[in-house]
Amino acid sequence: MINLTKCRICKGTDLYKFISLGPIPLPNAFLKSEQIESEIFYPLDACFCNKCGMVQIAQVVDPVIMFRDYAYFTGASKPMHVHFDSMASAIVKKFKLPRGSLVADIGSNDGTLLQKFKDKGMRVLGVEPSENVAQYANDNGIDTINEYFGADKARMISSLRGNPKIITATNVFAHVNNIDDFMDGIYFWLDDQGVFIIEVPYLSELIKKVEFDTIYHEHLSYFAVRPLATLFKRWGMSIIEVEQIGVHGGTIRVYVAKGEHEPSLAVEELIRKEIELGLDKAETYKNFAKKVHFIRSELVYMLNDLKKGGAKIVGYGASAKGNILLNYCNIGTDIIDYIADTTAYKQGLLNPGMHIPVYGFDEFYTAPPDYALLLIWNYAEAILKKESEYIRLGGKFIIPIPKPFIEG
């Protein structure tokens, strides 16, 4: 693990640590009981750069440890199929992509997004560092190179596969430590008339909705439009469009092209709102930390009170963010009997840190709990709809973010 001494973007050294969530295990490090004694806990500090306003994690954990055998499969979440289908349709339409155009996805995971592009007649290529997930994608017919992306790999791939019209990177750009090498690769590989499209959790939403459980070691950077615009300029690229999307608690889809381009009104509007929200001020993050402490006490009080009343409580969705929430609030098997999750890889394992068992949904439906702590609050709308029968029969959801409340 490396401790950050200068800002990942501007290399400034005036970093303000505004919250510590650790020591805490990696949020996707699900484990067997025999692995508990060797479990590793890391410090987890979020910092604000007083020079350029970039928010970032101060601890850099070796990506091989985090991603070599990865527990997160995009396709396990039905709402992500819907999201990526609409993303692929929007991009094909927006850029009038002829059939057979090459679309590349970096951090392509199990190929869920690329399958949607393939269904629309595009040629697709994934670049995915996690061996197990890349294998799954290849087994399912999505051509995927099992590598970490960077300048060297871009040169190798380009010589073999040509230059893509579109390169996407969804929930990846924030995971990259060596952004300079990554962007060198993007600039080299992208067709000169091409567009680089990233989706990253939006810092404005994280602050507004106190989404502290999305702060973890995989997410090294927390982006706003303003620092991103500064960053891309270093490669002679510019943001041509930004869209706000609902997924993962509030995301921005950023379209970047080579050369100078007039920013759209949306870009200027979002930057204005970021300044209004105070994203460029340390005070904003100090207040954020206070709200996080308040959520923790409220949630712990609520759960203990329900438990004292004899309630049966389970976790719903063994997400990375859920593991941060449970560890930071010290919520364990004394409160949560198990966590139900759709990902086969996670079932039968224990969640990191609190060692709560992860099951499928059989027991959730055969012996419904009184309460389900929604650890995937980012899918609340879809889940409340999907579980309407559970609610009709008296089941209730505890939604922890942005303020703990009971739904149902």
Ligand code: DWN
């Ligand atoms: O950036 C990342 C985001 C995109 O995904 C990664 N660093 C890791 C991951 O974060 P997460 O685990 O918090 O992602 P989700 O998509 O909020 O949670 C997915 C988990 O929820 C999966 O384990 C599947 C589960 N799930 C479920 O059990 N029932 C999901 C849905 C929609 C459901 O109905």
